Structures are given as C-alpha cells and as structure tokens.
C-alpha cells in the first residue's frame with residue numbers, strides 16, 4: 001500500500017521556537033493513526049504543521065505524492081486535508097447550517113448527508129454556533145470538516161469534555177466513517193485506549209520527536225510500555241466513563 005502522507009525529518013515551530021524536531025512518520029492510504037504523548041509534547045503542533053500554520057525550518061511533508069511543505073493552508077484544505085481543531089472554532093455568529101455550508105466543496109458529503117450522520121445537527125440547524133452544547137459543537141466541527149470532502153481527517157482531542165455515552169457514539173461513528181469511506185485519519189487523544197481502539201497504527205511523541213511507532217493493537221496490549229511511554233497510571237488508560 002503506498003504511503004499517502006509522509007513527514008520526513010520535519011523541524012518546525014512558532015517564530016524562533018522549535019517544537020517539532022526531526023519528526024518522521026508515514027501514513028498509508030485510508031489508514032488511521034493515533035498520536036499520543038503527554039501535554040505539551042507537540043501533538044497539536046504536528047497537526048498545525050500539516051495544515052500549514054507553523055514555521056517549517058527543514059524537512060519535507062508529502063501528501064499524495066506532492067510536496068506540500070510550502071503550500072498555503074487554504075490550498076491544503078482543497079487538496080483533501082480536513083481539520084477538526086482542538087478548540088472547535090465553530091463560527092459563533094453563524095447558524096449550524098451556515099457553519100456547514102460556508103465551507104462546502106463538491107463531493108460525497110452534502111448537507112443532507114452530514115445531517116443524516118448527525119441528526120442532532122439537523123434539529124439544531126437554526127441555532128447559532130454559540131447556542132450549542134459542547135457535544136453539539138463537536139459534531140458541528142466534525143460535520144464542517146466533512147463538508148470540505150477531505151481524504152484525510154485530522155481530529156485534535158475530539159472527545160474532550162464530552163459525556164461518556166457521546167464519546168462511545170462519536171468514536172464508533174468516526175471509526176465506521178473511516179472504514180466505510182476509506183477515509184484516512186489522524187487522531188490526537190488524551191485517552192490512549194480510546195485512541196488505540198480507533199486506529200491502525202500509533203506514534204508516541206516526546207519533546208517534539210517520535211519515540212515509538214507501531215500497531216495500535218500491539219501498544220494497547222502492552223500496558224508496561226504504555227505506562228513508560230506516557231508516564232501515567234494504568235487506570236488512566238481507560239477511556240472516560242470507563243473507570244474501574
């Protein structure tokens with residue numbers, strides 16, 4: 001299977017600060033990747049770099065055979081990168097429907113299809129972005145990314161702050177979506193078990209570089225390894241709402 005995304009020794013950051021250092025990984029066509037690591041190791045910066053929002057000092061990023069290292073952010077969206085930011089960033093003064101249509105580009109995902117995927121959004125179609133619950137904002141952020149008809153979905157802590165039942169639903173929905181559409185995904189998630197259950201492969205970052213790469217199943221089963229890589233108690237490996 002050809003790699004659709006290649007990070008090749010990328011060094012990037014903000015202004016004079018270098019956050020990612022010598023960072024390399026690949027993602028196969030239609031595959032899903034979990035990015036794990038403690039707070040502040042550079043997970044969001046990796047996604048920001050992929051979207052073209054950081055300063056890349058050296059190294060290269062290839063997407064579907066094209067070198068996109070210097071490509072401006074709006075062209076990356078057109079090239080098939082769909083981003084669900086950590087801070088949701090739904091437009092507060094636009095309605096749900098306007099939030100969705102303002103970014104639409106032609107493809108399999110239409111307004112009607114997004115509404116069928118997230119019926120709650122159809123019910124709230126006339127509400128403004130600032131009149132939504134956290135879960136609804138999250139669905140809107142994902143729906144909005146789908147409206148751009150991406151080939152790679154980037155999710156930055158999609159489950160943060162959501163009730164356990166919504167987390168389960170959303171995780172299953174995202175996984176089904178990727179499996180049925182052959183949509184590739186990168187999932188940044190604080191809860192390793194959840195992230196690993198949604199993905200094929202995983203990388204662990206430490207101080208802006210990759211310290212582990214392998215299959216998500218293997219890592220999920222290696223509790224000692226997870227503990228040493230992430231430095232957390234085994235009980236925290238469980239997804240939210242699944243505490244012992």
Ligand SMILES: Nc1ncnc2c1ncn2[C@@H]1O[C@H](COP(=O)(O)OP(=O)(O)OP(=O)(O)O)[C@@H](O)[C@H]1O
Nearest residue numbers: 014017019037038039040041042043044045046086
């Ligand atoms: N806009 C910015 N300008 C300067 N430094 C930044 C900026 N955003 C993040 N950083 C710094 O880059 C480093 C990595 O931050 P990043 O947000 O990528 O971490 P993260 O792994 O996503 O953390 P978290 O798990 O808390 O979301 C941190 O030291 C942070 O302070």
Ligand SMILES: [Mg+2]
Nearest residue numbers: 043044045086
């Ligand atoms: Mg982050």
